[in-house]
Amino acid sequence: MNLKQLSNQLQLSQTTVSRALNDYPEVSEATRSRVKLAAAKGGYRPDMRAISLATGKAKTIGHVVPMANKDDVFSPIFAEFIASASQTYSQYGYELMLTVEKSRDDASTYRGLAAKRAVDGVILHSPQTDDPRLAVLQEVGLPFVVHGRMLNGEGYHWVDMDNHNAFKLATKLLLDLGHRRIALLNGREEMTFAWLRRAGYEEALNDGGVAINSEFMAADDLTERYGYQKAGAMLSMKVAPTAFLVSSYIVALGVRRAISQAGLVMGEQVSVIIHDDELSYFDNGGVKPQFTSTRSSVRQAGYEASKMLLELIENPDKEPTSVLMDTQLVIGSSTGPCPSLSES
Amino acid sequence: MNLKQLSNQLQLSQTTVSRALNDYPEVSEATRSRVKLAAAKGGYRPDMRAISLATGKAKTIGHVVPMANKDDVFSPIFAEFIASASQTYSQYGYELMLTVEKSRDDASTYRGLAAKRAVDGVILHSPQTDDPRLAVLQEVGLPFVVHGRMLNGEGYHWVDMDNHNAFKLATKLLLDLGHRRIALLNGREEMTFAWLRRAGYEEALNDGGVAINSEFMAADDLTERYGYQKAGAMLSMKVAPTAFLVSSYIVALGVRRAISQAGLVMGEQVSVIIHDDELSYFDNGGVKPQFTSTRSSVRQAGYEASKMLLELIENPDKEPTSVLMDTQLVIGSSTGPCPSLSES
DNA sequence: TTGAAAGCGTTACCAA
DNA sequence: TTGGTAACGCTTTCAA
Numbered sequence: 016m017n018l019k020q021l022s023n024q025l026q027l028s029q030t031t032v033s034r035a036l037n038d039y040p041e042v043s044e045a046t047r048s049r050v051k052l053a054a055a056k057g058g059y060r061p062d063m064r065a066i067s068l069a070t071g072k073a074k075t076i077g078h079v080v081p082m083a084n085k086d087d088v089f090s091p092i093f094a095e096f097i098a099s100a101s102q103t104y105s106q107y108g109y110e111l112m113l114t115v116e117k118s119r120d121d122a123s124t125y126r127g128l129a130a131k132r133a134v135d136g137v138i139l140h141s142p143q144t145d146d147p148r149l150a151v152l153q154e155v156g157l158p159f160v161v162h163g164r165m166l167n168g169e170g171y172h173w174v175d176m177d178n179h180n181a182f183k184l185a186t187k188l189l190l191d192l193g194h195r196r197i198a199l200l201n202g203r204e205e206m207t208f209a210w211l212r213r214a215g216y217e218e219a220l221n222d223g224g225v226a227i228n229s230e231f232m233a234a235d236d237l238t239e240r241y242g243y244q245k246a247g248a249m250l251s252m253k254v255a256p257t258a259f260l261v262s263s264y265i266v267a268l269g270v271r272r273a274i275s276q277a278g279l280v281m282g283e284q285v286s287v288i289i290h291d292d293e294l295s296y297f298d299n300g301g302v303k304p305q306f307t308s309t310r311s312s313v314r315q316a317g318y319e320a321s322k323m324l325l326e327l328i329e330n331p332d333k334e335p336t337s338v339l340m341d342t343q344l345v346i347g348s349s350t351g352p353c354p355s356l357s358e359s
Numbered sequence: 360m361n362l363k364q365l366s367n368q369l370q371l372s373q374t375t376v377s378r379a380l381n382d383y384p385e386v387s388e389a390t391r392s393r394v395k396l397a398a399a400k401g402g403y404r405p406d407m408r409a410i411s412l413a414t415g416k417a418k419t420i421g422h423v424v425p426m427a428n429k430d431d432v433f434s435p436i437f438a439e440f441i442a443s444a445s446q447t448y449s450q451y452g453y454e455l456m457l458t459v460e461k462s463r464d465d466a467s468t469y470r471g472l473a474a475k476r477a478v479d480g481v482i483l484h485s486p487q488t489d490d491p492r493l494a495v496l497q498e499v500g501l502p503f504v505v506h507g508r509m510l511n512g513e514g515y516h517w518v519d520m521d522n523h524n525a526f527k528l529a530t531k532l533l534l535d536l537g538h539r540r541i542a543l544l545n546g547r548e549e550m551t552f553a554w555l556r557r558a559g560y561e562e563a564l565n566d567g568g569v570a571i572n573s574e575f576m577a578a579d580d581l582t583e584r585y586g587y588q589k590a591g592a593m594l595s596m597k598v599a600p601t602a603f604l605v606s607s608y609i610v611a612l613g614v615r616r617a618i619s620q621a622g623l624v625m626g627e628q629v630s631v632i633i634h635d636d637e638l639s640y641f642d643n644g645g646v647k648p649q650f651t652s653t654r655s656s657v658r659q660a661g662y663e664a665s666k667m668l669l670e671l672i673e674n675p676d677k678e679p680t681s682v683l684m685d686t687q688l689v690i691g692s693s694t695g696p697c698p699s700l701s702e703s
Numbered sequence: 704t705t706g707a708a709a710g711c712g713t714t715a716c717c718a719a
Numbered sequence: 720t721t722g723g724t725a726a727c728g729c730t731t732t733c734a735a
Contacts, residue, residue, distance in 0.1 A: 017728060028706045033730065043704060060474030064417065065728035067408040068711045075456075082442060094438050098426060101459040110477060112419075113457045115445040130404030132712095133454060239612065268583065268612050275619060361712060372722045377714065385720060409712035412727045476728095 016057045025053055036061075063110075067132075075110045076100075076324060077134035079148075081119045081141050092313055093140050096162060099317030100138065107325055109135075120147040129157045136324045138162055143205050158331055160324045162316065164207050172327060174320040174338040176312060178208050182215035182260065189258045189286060190223040198231040198249050198256035200242060200266050209234060209262065216260060231256050242269025250277045250285075258286040312340055360401045369397055380405075407454075411476075419454045420444075420668060421478035423492075425463045425485050436657055437484050440506060443661030444482065451669055453479075464491040473501045480668045482506055487549050502675055504668045506660065508551050516671060518664040518682045520656060522552050523559040526604065530563035533602045533630060542575040542593050542600035544586060544610050553578060556606060575600055586613025594621045594629075602630040656684055 022032040027046065035042045035050035042050075053059075067073050078097055101111050112134055116124045125148065128134055136158035139148060144166040152159050153171070161173040182199075189197050199216050202209035213232070220227055230252065233245045242261065249256050250273060261267045270287055279285050319338045327333050366376040371390065379386045379394035386394075397403075411417050422441055445455050456478055460468045469492065472478055480502035483492060488510040496503050497515070505517040526543075533541050543560050546553035557576070564571055574596065577589045586605065593600050594617060605611040614631055623629050663682045671677050 019728075029729080030707080030731085031705055034705090037730085041704060046704085058470065058474065060471060062412075062728055063475045063477050064408045064411040065711090066730075068406070068412055068713085069728075069730040071711075073408065078457075080442075091435055091438070094435070097457070098424075098459045101457065105458075111457045113422075113441070113445065113455045114449075115442045126402070127404060130402065131407045133407050272615070363712075373713080374715085374723080375721055378721090381714085387720060390720085406712050409727090410714075412729090413712080413714040415727075 016059045017062065018059075021050075021054060021057060021059050024057070025050060071132075073132055073135045074108060075112050075134045076104055076321070077112045077114055077128055077137040079114045079116055079124065079128075079137055079139055081116050093162075095310065095313045096140075096317040096320070099314040100321035103318055103321035103325070109325070119143065122147075122151040125151050125155050125157065129155045136160070136328045138320055138324060142207050144207050144210050158324065158327045160320050160327065162320055164211075166207060166210070170335050172323055172335050172337065174316050174323060174340070176208070176316065176340045178211040179215040179218075182212040183219045184215075185260055186216045186219035187223070189260065190219065190225065192258075192286065194258040194286065195225055196228070196231065196254065196256040197225075197258045197260055198246070199233070200245055200259060200261045200270065201232065201234040202237050202262045204234045212262060237263040237266050239265050239269040239272075242266035243273050244269070246270040246273035247276065250274070250279070257284070261287060316340055360403045361406065362403075365394075365398060365401060365403050368401070369394060415476075417476055417479050418452060419456050419478045420448055420665070421456045421458055421472055421481040423458045423460055423468065423472075423481055423483055426459050426461060437506075439654065439657045440484075440661040440664070443658040444665035447662055447665035447669070453669070463487065466491075466495040469495050469499050469501065473499045479672045480504070482664055482668060486551050488551050488554050502668065502671045504664050504671065506664055508555075508681075510551060510554070514679050516667055516679050516681060518660050518667060518684070520552070520660065520684045522555040523562075526556040526559035527563045528559075529604055530560045531567070533604065534563065534567040534569065536602075536630065538602040538630060539569055540572070540575065540598065540600045541569075541602045541604055542590070543577070544589055544603060544605045544614065545576065545578040546581050546606045548578045553606065560604060581607040581610050583609050583613040583616075586610035587617050588613070590614040590617035591620065594618065594623070601628070605631060660684055 018029050018032060022029045025032060027050070031042060031046065032050050032054075035047040036054060038047075063074060078100070080093055097111070097113070103109075104111050114124060114128070125137070128137065134157070137152070137160075139152070139159055139161045140163070142148075142161050142163040142165045146165045146167065149161075149165050149168045149171065153168070159171070161171060162175075164173050164175050165171075186197060197216075197220070199213065201213055201216075204210045204213060213234070217227055231249065233241075235241045235245075242265070246259060246269065259267075259270050261270055267287060271281060274281055274285050274287070281287055316338075319340075323336060323338070362373050362376060366373045369376060371394070375386060375390065376394050376398075379391040380398060382391075407418060422444070424437055441455070441457070447453075448455050458468060458472070469481070472481065478501070481496070481504075483496070483503055483505045484507070486492075486505050486507040486509045490509045490511065493505075493509050493512045493515065497512070503515070505515060506519075508517050508519050509515075530541060541560075541564070543557065545557055545560075548554045548557060557578070561571055575593065577585075579585045579589075586609070590603060590613065603611075603614050605614055611631060615625060618625055618629050618631070625631055660682075663684075667680060667682070
C-alpha cells in the first residue's frame with residue numbers, strides 16, 4: 016500500500032494524508048486519527064527511497080570498516096560498537112549501511128558514498144596514526160565521526176577510549192607494586208589505539224624513573240600464539256620480566272600458558288594485567304577487576320558516536336567535538352606484589 | 360553533478376546520456392565514449408535512491424542479526440561471513456544494510472524492511488531449531504537466504520556448514536583412537552548448529568556401540584570459563600572422560616587450562632578436538648590439523664549465500680536451493696591414542 | 704483545514 | 720540513433 020492508495024481509500028488528498036502521518040500541526044485531530052488508524056490497519060509504510068528523494072535525506076548512516084588484508088576479520092570490538100550504534104539509529108529512524116573496504120587509501124569508497132547519496136554521514140573504524148582517509152573525508156564534505164583517533168590532522172569529530180591513560184595507570188599500578196621489569200605485549204602500532212597504549216606505558220615508566228627496555232616490548236596481531244611465544248621468549252631471558260601488560264584477553268591467554276609452562280604462577284612470581292577485549296570470556300581467577308570492562312565501554316562508545324553523528328547531521332557546522340571515554344579499560348588479573356626474583 | 364547537469368553540459372538529452380552510461384546498444388559509439396568521458400571527468404555518480412525509485416530495485420541486501428540479550432555480541436563468525444558477503448555485493452553493485460534485531464519474534468523487522476522497500480532481499484543469521492522468523496519471511500514474500508538452517512519448515516534457501524557430519528567424524532576419530540569416554544562441550548542447543556553437532560556426536564557413539572552418557576555432555580554460551588569449569592568438573596569425576604570434543608576454540612582454551620591444572624597433558628592422558636572458530640588465534644601445539652579451518656569455510660559460506668541471494672532476486676521463482684559446506688570444520692588438536700586410564 | 708501541482712533524479716516507453 | 724515525457728512515491732509550496 017502506498018500513499019496514493021491510502022488517500023484514495025480515505026477520500027483525502029495525498030497532501031493531507033502525508034501531513035497527518037507526519038504530525039503537521041495544521042491537520043485536524045479528527046482526520047489525523049482517522050488517517051493514522053487506516054494507515055496502521057493497511058500496514059502502510061512509506062517507501063524510504065521516495066522519502067529520501069523528496070527530502071534529500073538518506074536516513075542512513077554508513078559504517079566503514081577497513082579490511083587490511085584478506086585474513087583480517089573485523090574485530091569483535093567493531094561488532095559490539097556497531098551493534099550498539101545500530102540501536103540508536105533504529106530509535107531515530109535511521110538505517111545502517113555497512114561497507115567493508117579493501118584498502119584504506121582507496122578514496123573512491125567515500126567519494127562514492129557521498130556522490131551516490133547513499134548515506135547522510137559516516138562512521139570510520141580502525142583509524143591509523145597517519146590515516147589517508149581523513150583528508151578524503153574532509154574534502155568530500157560528508158559528515159563523519161571517527162571511532163578512535165588519527166594523529167595526523169585536526170578538526171574532526173571522534174569518540175575514543177582513553178587508551179593512553181589506561182595503559183599509563185596500569186603501568187603505574189605495577190610500578191607501585193614494586194615491579195621494575197614490565198613487559199608490554201601490544202597490538203600493531205600503526206593503529207592509533209596501540210600507539211597510544213605504548214605512549215602511556217612509556218610515560219608511566221619515565222615518571223617512575225624506570226628505563227625503557229625495548230626487549231620487553233612487542234607489537235603484533237593479537238593472537239594467542241603471539242602471547243604464548245613472546246611471553247615464553249621473554250621469560251627465558253636471563254633477566255626476565257616480572258609483569259606483563261597485555262593488549263587483549265586473547266593474548267593474555269597465551270601469556271598464561273607460557274607462564275604455567277615455565278613453571279611459574281600468575282599472581283605469585285609473575286603479574287599480568289590485561290586490557291580486556293571480551294571480559295565475559297575471561298576467567299579472572301577470582302581477582303577483582305581493578306577497573307571496569309571493555310564490553311560496556313564499547314557499547315557506550317557506540318552510543319556516543321552514533322548520537323554525535325546524528326547531531327552533526329542535524330547541524331553540519333557544529334564545532335568538532337570529541338569524547339574520550341574516561342571509563343578505564345584495564346582490568347587487573349592476578350596482580351600481586353613484585354616477587355623476590357624481580358629485584359633488578 | 361546530476362544527470363540533468365551532465366546532459367546540459369553535453370548538449371544531449373537525459374535519455375541519451377542515461378542510455379550511454381548504462382550500455383544500451385542503440386547509442387552510437389562516438390556519443391557513448393564522449394558521455395562516459397564527461398561523466399568520469401565530472402565525477403558523476405547516479406543518485407542511488409532515484410535509480411531505486413525508478414527501477415523498483417533497492418540494490419541493497421539486508422543482513423539481520425538477532426541480539427538475543429543485551430550481553431550478546433554478534434559473533435566473529437557473523438562478522439567474517441558478512442565481510443565476505445559484502446565483497447560480493449560491492450562487486451555486483453549492491454549495498455549491505457545491517458539490522459540488529461532485539462527479538463527473534465518481532466515480525467515487524469521483516470514486514471518493515473519489505474514495506475519500506477529498503478532491501479531486495481535478506482540474509483538471516485543465527486537460526487534456531489524452531490525459529491519464528493521463518494513463517495514471517497515466507498509470508499512477507501521477501502527473498503531470503505538463511506545462514507544456517509531451521510528444523511521447522513521447508514522450502515527455503517540456505518547455506519550451512521555440515522556441523523552434523525563434522526562432529527560425527529570427529530567423534531569417530533576419537534573412537535577409532537580407542538576412546539570410549541568422550542565429552543561434548545557444546546553451544547546452546549536452541550541454536551541449530553549446536554543441535555546438529557550433538558546429533559552428529561550421538562550418531563557416531565551409537566554407530567560405535569558406545570552408550571551416551573549425559574554426564575559427559577554440556578551446552579552453554581561459548582566462553583573460556585565454561586570450558587574451564589565444565590572440563591574441570593568432568594575431569595574430577597570418578598570415571599572421567601579421556602577426550603573432549605569442543606564447540607569453539609575459546610572453550611578449548613578453558614579446557615586446556617583445566618587439563619593442565621589437573622596435572623594431565625593434552626595429547627597424552629587426554630585428547631581434545633576442537634571445532635575451531637578462529638584457527639589463526641589458536642596455537643595448535645605442533646599437531647597438524649586433521650581438517651581445514653573454519654575461517655576459510657565461513658568466508659566461502661558468505662560468498663555462497665550472497666551469490667545465492669542475488670540469483671534468487673534475479674529469479675524469484677527459483678526452486679529452493681541449499682549448500683551444505685562439505686569443508687570439514689573440525690581440526691584435530693593434540694589428539695592421541697586412548698591412554699591406559701581410559702580402559703572402560 | 705484541505706487540495707493541486709511541482710519537484711526530487713533517475714529509467715523507460717513512445718515518437719521522431 | 721536521439722529526444723520528449725510519463726512514471727516511481729513521496730514532500731512541500733502555493734492557493735483556496
